[in-house]
Each structure stands twice: as C-alpha cells, then as structure tokens.
Amino acid sequence: MGFASKHSLLAWSILLLGVLIRGAAQEKAAGLGIFDAHGDVGSVRRSGSVEYRAAEGTYTISGSGENMWFGADAFHFVWKKVSGDATLSADISFLGTGGNAHRKAALMIRQSLDADSVYADIALHGNGLTALQFRDEPGGLTQEVQSMIAAPKRIGIEKHGAYFTMWLSGANGELTMSGASPKIELKEPFYIGIGVCSHDPQVVEKAVFSNVQLQSVAVNYAAKSAPATLYSILETVHVDSGDRTAVYISPGRFEAPNWTRDGKAFLFNRDGRIVKLAVNGGTPETIDTGFAIRCNNDHGISPDSSLLATSDQSQEDHQSLVYVLPLKGGVPRRITKNSPSYWHGWSPDGKTLAFVGQRNGEFDIYTIPVTGGEETRLTTAPGLDDGPEYSPDGQYIYFNSERTGHMQIWRMKADGSDQTQVFSDDYNNWFPHISPDGKIMVFLSFDKSVAGHPENKDVMLRLLSLSDNKIRVLARLFGGQGTNNVPSWSPDSKRLAFVSYAIVPH
Secondary structure, three states, rough: OOOHHHHHHHHHHHHHHHHHHHHHHHHHHHHHHHOOOEEEEOOOOOOEEEEEEOOOOOEEEEEOOEEEEEEEEEEEEEEEEEEEEEEEEEEEEEEEEOOOOEEEEEEEEEEEOOOOOOOOEEEEEOOEEEEEEOOOOOOOOOOEEEEEEOOOEEEEEEEEOEEEEEEOOOOOOOEEEEEOOOOOOOOOOOOEEEEEOOOOOOOOOEEEEEEEEEEOOOOOOOOOOOOEEEEEEEEEEEEEOOOOEEEEEEOOOOOEEOOOOOEEEEEEEEOOEEEEEEEOOOOOOOOOOOOOOOOOOOOOEEEOEEEEEEEEOOOOOOOOOOEEEEEEOOEEEOOOOOOEHHHHHEEEOEEEEEEEEEEOOOEEEEEEEEEOOOOOOOOOOOOEEEEEEOOOOOEEEEEOOOOOOEEEEEEEEEOOOOOEEOOOOEEEEEEEEEEEOOOOEEEEEEEOOOOOOOOOOEEEEEEEEOOOOOEEEEEEEOEEEEEEEEOEEEOOOOOEEEEEEEEEEE
C-alpha cells in the first residue's frame, strides 16, 4: 500500500473517530438536558453522580465534599460553559432528613473547575438558610450575603455584567430580588450549573433540582437608556466574620440606616421621609415628621433615644436645615438658623450637635447646642470638611477632609483644636463612624479617581483598629452615596448596618 493509500485510510479513520466522538458527546449532552457535563470539583472522598430524568425534567445530584467555603470547594457539579449574561433558576429539595445542617444545594457560576476558583452561587442549606456566596479572587475567603427568607421553594441567580443577584420565591411563589454581591470579574467563557455538597466528607447527600431554567440575557450596557430597575438592600454585617444579611430589599432608592440604641430597629430615609424597620425585616412604617417631608440622608438618634435629628429641605429656599423632633414622631423644632446645614453627630451627653454647613461657598464643620442658638465654627481649612461624629467619650470629633488634595480621615478635639490626620492612603475616604465601645472606626472608601461621594460606585467599607491603626476591608459592594452616611453601629459594636444597591436590567 502506497503513502497516498495509507494517508487516505488514516484520514477516513480520523473522520470516523470524529463522528463517533461527536455522537458520544451529543448523547452525553442529551443525557444531561440543558447541561454538558458533570464531575467532582475539589477533593472528595466519595464520588458524586447525577441522574437526569427527561420526562420529569429533574436532576438528582449526589454529592460529597467537606464544604464550599473558605479558600477551596469540594462538591459535585453539573455544568455548561457559557458567555455573556445569564439567569439560572430551579426548584430544589433535599432527599432524606437528618443530614448536616449546612449541606448545600446550589446554583453556581464559576470561572473554572479548580477548587479555589472565583465564583458566585446561591446556596440552599439543609437547615433552610439561603445565601449568595462568593469568592472574588482565586483562593480568597468565601463571603456571603444571607437572606431573611428561609427554605424558599425556588431560587435563582442572575449575572448582569460583573454583578450577581439572588432571587428567591416568597409566599406567592414568585421570584423576587433578595440580595446582591459585590463586583466579580469573570473571563468568558465560564461555567454555570447546579451542585451538591454534603458538608461531611464521609457522607453523600442528594438533592433534586426541578423546573431548571437557564436563559441568556442580552443587555446593551453602552445604551444609557437601556431599561433597568434600581434595588436598595439594607444589609447588616458581622465585624468579626464579614458575613452579611440582606434584611430588607425594595425597588427604588433608600439610604443611610441608623441602628436604634435598643438594637431593635433601623431608621432610614426614603422619598423624603424617615421610616422605621424592625431588625428582623418586615414592612417599614413612616415616622411622622410633620412638615419635614424632604428629609435627606443626614439623620440620627439622641444618646437617650428621646429625639431624632433630621436634615430637611422642605422650608424656605429648600436648602437643608437641621431639626430635632421626638423619636416616635412629632413636630420638628428648628436648630440651625443658616442653610444649608446637614446633621452628622450628637455629643454623648446629648447637649450638642455637630453638623456641616456651607457658608460663603465653603463647607466646614460646626457645633450648636441642641436647644438652638449660635453655631460655632470648628474648621477653617480650604476645601470640603464633612461627616463630623463624636467619639463615644466625647473627647474628639472625627471627620473627613480634602485639605490635603483628596478626601482623608481626620480628628480634632471637641473644641476644634489639635486637628490631626488619622492615616493616609490613596483612596478617597468618607464618613468615619466610631463603634460604641470606642475600639473601631468604620469608613467608606472610593477609588482615588472618584470625586465626591456619588451614588452607584464600587466602594469598600473598611475598618480601622484605633489601638494600632491597622486597616482591613470589611465589605466590597456597589454603593456610595446613601451607603453609610450616618452612625449605623449595633449597640454591642458587633455589627454594622449599611445600604448596598443593584441595577438590574430588564
């Protein structure tokens, strides 16, 4: 047989092999419905499996694995490689009872099949806890935003651009937006699918995924007129663990939560009014603020919990003025004569308010008795000074100032003397808030390229230990204006309240 004949035979063999491989691949795809393949991710002691029943449209996944957490995952994954934006939703139920409370059945989007891959998922736990979990860098620690909805029948994850949102079914069975993640950059293509982790390496757990829907979403982000809905999410975060809980979510914008001093409720502003929400969520109730119906995001509670300070723009030339009124509601009493004035701090003895006022084109920090009277100017440096707040012992006022060229955190004695920069870095840092125990300061950081404190930006909540000036990131989120303009610590100094935002294309 000559070279040409052997070459021809080889070509036919390769062609036939290709046909057989493609046929096997098509059978494999058909055997997994909308997904392409499956396998264990990470180190598992007992191999997982999947059973797809086309007639019922169900996937029964068996999975082992120690956890999907910290810096590495171990679970069984059924996936498809995709590009662009997508939504994935399913009804989920565990088979069997008595398993680990933290066994997980999840909808997941991840960069790779490596155990330490960047990912975001919606994980339904065995005890009903549901959370958006994410790892924003390879090998990084997993973080989460927990939902107040327990054991939803249906869950969904949506990727829009670099952002991910959690969708859960409520009492009416319809999916509603239930939480958002920070920005997570994925290269295309990436993996999207469903998975199970037993949270016990010696055990295999099973979960059934039914009515599974995977859809591509085409969004023109360059078109400024593209229809979208803004959602506001009131979250709490544990200072030690960084675990977050989405307490209340609503379309539209609300801002700036205060945590009541008894720890039972939040106050925030929405549509010019101040509303109150129980710490376990529910339906907010509007506080009666009389004629003050254009309240902005600078408001706070007196040390004895009897009064509420508001900054309102309802009167005169619609410039902000500071008022106080009973915390339960009532007629506002005007404090500042001059406008615009924006409340930010209350002295621990309850006698003095700290606020920001614009006078003769300059924003500076002032104090004024809570009974009213003459204002006292504390800062005179050129440039914006903002966000004054007393330390719990009343000795200092912390604030942010751009006197060095970009916004940094400063402090001064309560009489305005000894103005000192607390630390220096390349971020624009705003709104310092000292924990009730006086040990930690939280503040909001924008990228150095961002001027002012605008809305809808990628930002960080960072913590500074006042004993050694060490700084760490507490949370990364989509926010900015409205995220934490006012004091928002829990009374026990263990948690913070803040608002994150999500812009979800239609």
